[in-house]
Amino acid sequence: QKEVEQNSGPLSVPEGAIASLNCTYSDRGSQSFFWYRQYSGKSPELIMFIYSNGDKEDGRFTAQLNKASQYVSLLIRDSQPSDSATYLCAVTPNSGYALNFGKGTSLLVTP
Amino acid sequence: DAGVIQSPRHEVTEMGQEVTLRCKPISGHDYLFWYRQTMMRGLELLIYFNNNVPIDDSGMPEDRFSAKMPNASFSTLKIQPSEPRDSAVYFCASSLITAQETQYFGPGTRLLVL
Numbered sequence: 001q002k003e004v005e006q007n008s009g010p011l012s013v014p015e016g017a018i019a020s021l022n023c024t025y026s027d028r029g030s031q032s033f034f035w036y037r038q039y040s041g042k043s044p045e046l047i048m049f050i051y052s053n054g055d056k057e058d059g060r061f062t063a064q065l066n067k068a069s070q071y072v073s074l075l076i077r078d079s080q081p082s083d084s085a086t087y088l089c090a091v092t093p094n095s096g097y098a099l100n101f102g103k104g105t106s107l108l109v110t111p
Numbered sequence: 112d113a114g115v116i117q118s119p120r121h122e123v124t125e126m127g128q129e130v131t132l133r134c135k136p137i138s139g140h141d142y143l144f145w146y147r148q149t150m151m152r153g154l155e156l157l158i159y160f161n162n163n164v165p166i167d168d169s170g171m172p173e174d175r176f177s178a179k180m181p182n183a184s185f186s187t188l189k190i191q192p193s194e195p196r197d198s199a200v201y202f203c204a205s206s207l208i209t210a211q212e213t214q215y216f217g218p219g220t221r222l223l224v225l
Contacts, residue, residue: 043202043216044154088154097142097206098167099214103153 004091006102014110019076021087021105026070029094033065033072036088038104044088047074079109113137115217117203123223129191132220135184136205144214145178145188146202154202160186193224 003026013019021035032051036044050056050063050072062075072091076083086104093100116135124130136143144159158168163180171178175194180186190197200221204214 043219045216046213049213098144098156098159098170100156101154 004089004100004102006087006089006105008103009106010108011105012108012110013079015079015081017079017109019079019083019107019109021074021076021089021107022071023073023089023102024071025089025091025100027091027093027100028067028070030067030070030091031094032092033063034090034092034099035061035063035072035074036090036101038086038088040085047087076107079107081109081111083107084109115203115205115215117201117217117220119220120218121221121223123225124193125225126194127192128224129189130193130197130222130224132188132190132201132203132222134186134188134203134217136186136203137215138184140205140207140215142206142214143180143186144204144206145186146204146216147199148202148219149199157188193222195224198222198224 005024034049035047037047038044048058048061048063050065053065053067056063060077064073086106088104089102090099118133142161145157146154148154157170158178159166160180176190178188200219202219203217206214
């Protein structure tokens with residue numbers, strides 16, 4: 001199966017700082033890229049998706065995609081303790097709609 | 112909308128028993144996905160349906176696992192016989208045909224096989 005890799009963390013950042021989460025993928029034909037947030041004991045919830053190279057901003061979140069280097073990242077500005085969660089990167093293959101998830105990065109925002 | 116509904120929320124069973132997990136997708140959604148999440152393997156897709164038809168079941172680990180979608184509002188994932196290594200959280204998700212990749216997850220079923 002095509003791989004989606006994430007650093008498991010935990011990534012610890014102080015409140016108000018920028019948190020940077022990274023993800024690499026092996027399938028060069030991947031089409032769509034997603035970031036999900038999962039609180040402990042809860043289900044994943046979609047934060048944002050990106051299809052094209054470059055940056056996409058939504059509030060405090062910015063997704064960055066570089067298909068040539070096969071990586072996608074998520075920046076969280078002005079991090080809040082409520083952002084503490086596991087962040088899952090997901091990728092769709094060249095064909096089909098099945099999401100291939102990374103194992104997630106645990107983020108801890110300290111007050 | 113009530114969102115994706117799964118039942119039971121927790122299931123404890125003994126090895127060898129049959130387990131049936133249930134899912135009701137969001138009304139009007141055309142795609143339904145079953146995932147399994149463990150610490151070791153993360154979140155894995157087991158099978159997905161489009162308009163009640165199974166499209167890709169390559170993620171189903173063994174013949175002990177089976178899934179059905181008899182109508183647009185109900186799906187089951189069955190494990191028979193269950194084994195301790197099946198212990199995991201099983202998520203169901205659904206999406207609209209016009210936004211297939213934007214999946215909405217149910218609360219999950221936490222399964223423990225003793």
